[in-house]
Amino acid sequence: MAFHPRNEAVRGSINSSDLERQREMAPAEPPSDVEMKALEASGPSGHSAQLSKTKSIAEQLPLAQEILFVGVVVTAQFTAQTGLNQMIPIIFIIGDSYGVTDTAQLSWLIAGFSLTVGSFILIAGRLGDLYGYKRMFIIGMAWFSLWSMIGGLAVYSNAVLFIFARVFQGMGPALTLPNGLALLGVSYAPGRRKDMVFAIFAAMAPVGSVVSAAFGALFALAWWPWAFWATAITLAAIAVVSSFVIPDPPKKYDAGRMSLRQRLIALDLGGAAVGITGLVLFNFAWNQAPIVGWNEAYVIVCLILGIIFLAGFFVIETKLAPEPLIPFEALNSDVAFVLGCTSLGWASFGVWIYYLYIFLLRIRGLPPLLVAAQLSPIPISGTCAAIITGYLMSRLRPAKIMAIAMFFFLTGSLLTGAMPVHQTYWAQTFVCMLVIVFGMDMSFPAATVILSNSVPKNHQGIAASLVTTVVNYSISLGLGFAGTVEAYTKTGRTPEEVQLNGYRHAMYVAYGLSGAGLVLSLLFVAKDHFKKPL
Structure with missing residues (x-):
């Protein structure tokens, strides 16, 4: 099997298919009053009514x-x-x-x-x-x-x-x-x-x-x-x-x-932490620079780190996160x-x-x-x-x-x-x-x-x-x-x-x-x- 970093990252713990199986095995939530009315109105074809309901809850x-x-x-x-x-x-x-x-x-x-x-x-x-x-x-x-x-x-x-x-x-x-x-x-x-x-x-x-x-x-x-x-x-x-x-x-x-x-x-949470950090640092640099000037070292550092974190977020989301x-x-x-x-x-x-x-x-x-x-x-x-x-x-x-x-x-x-x-x-x-x-x-x-x-x-x-x-x-x-x-x-x-x-x-x-x-x-x-x- 070819090596794939996304698979390696989750091997030995849990992967996305585990989550899918868990969702399938979980009991369905009890139907709401709106759902019950739709099911009762449909008779034997209640399942079809359920599908229709999930497509347009508000309209019912x-x-x-x-x-x-x-x-x-x-x-x-x-x-x-x-x-x-x-x-x-x-x-x-x-x-x-x-x-x-x-x-x-x-x-x-x-x-x-x-x-x-x-x-x-x-x-x-x-x-x-x-x-x-x-x-x-x-x-x-x-x-x-x-x-x-x-x-x-x-x-x-x-x-x-x-x-x-x-x-x-x-x-x-x-x-x-x-x-x-x-x-x-x-x-x-x-x-x-x-x-x-x-x-x-x-x-x-x-x-x-x-x-x-x-x-x-x-x-x-x-x-x-x-x-x-x-x-x-x-x-x-x-x-x-x-x-x-x-x-x-x-x-x-x-x-x-x-x-x-x-x-x-x-x-x-890993992707969220990296993404939010990158967004905050990048934006902070641009909004702080007009106040203190771009010659301040910490402004440049925040800008560079923001770009690095955003690049890391893209890698995590496309390659690593299940x-x-x-x-x-x-x-x-x-x-x-x-x-x-x-x-x-x-x-x-x-x-x-x-x-x-x-x-x-x-x-x-x-x-x-x-x-x-x-x-x-x-x-x-x-x-x-x-x-x-x-x-x-x-x-x-x-x-x-x-x-x-x-x-x-x-x-x-x-x-x-x-x-x-x-x-x-x-x-x-x-x-x-x-x-x-x-x-x-x-x-x-x-x-x-x-x-x-x-x-x-x-x-x-x-x-x-x-x-x-x-x-x-x-x-x-x-x-x-x-x-x-x-x-x-x-x-x-x-x-x-x-x-x-x-x-x-x-x-x-x-x-x-x-x-x-x-x-x-x-x-x-x-x-x-x-x-x-x-």
């Missing part, structure tokens, strides 16, 4: 419960955007309370949250596969609530505790986003209904962004910690409601009958194109959202509440974009939808970066907010549906993890790129001119990222066209 729920189910699950996207955006309009108020004024340092309060979300989603999806998507969703909401409360209480301490709270906050959405998407993925069969549900999920991003920004600005009129305490109370309530309205779909594993060794192998977090062999070139476009588009969005606020708050000198009011068209445009996307996804090939999304990302970035300081709101500011939302709400559902339909149901957690990892990690990394450019290219004769030039140069990064995304998406369209049968 009563309409009221299905609406509640979808409504609660999509709060994962809404609350994730709350964590990202609630503090952006009041970031200078928070910074002043801790004596931090440099924009590069303040960007860590945004990038740190997105970094944790993007990095820990890798393992969060597998935790859902093992212990249940519903359970991990509820735990994520509870964890998010706890660290939001601590973030508010940090006002009595210092900036270090607040930054730690922001970082640990991100672990909450890391659990809720992939497991929420997985719940939708396993509960709906491919089709228009599933497309529309994913579009609604995506629409919660712009809605959550604006609503959280508005309430953050409102609470700051009294005392900024209340923005975090109110979020904590809301998240706790969602966790409680989730336990009643979300159905519990079948798990990929029967964790209760697995040994500790089998659980460790199923979780791929149960890899990312089954690379199940991913095709279309998935690679989609993830690449999503990464570039959302990285440009991270730059856009942060520096738009900087422009409105610092360069135009608007108060936080007025800035939040100026962003009010976003949820309206986002809702329209979600409806249009849900309609188009059953009529256009995904490659074309992705290309349209990248076009809107680029157009929104160009309009924002070129805005004159003294210009009416109804010119470029208003228009850019209407436009860029279509990039968000077309790329995200397209990517999630493509991956959800490309992998089997027992890998839905992995599919959701990949999309949400790429989106959130790219936001953080894009901020690091833009911050580096801003820090090294600030020029001007006055402080105002220096700040404006730094803003313009940072927005050039958004141009490049979204432009590269558009080029890649057009290549994807060409590839998709020529592979179709004549």
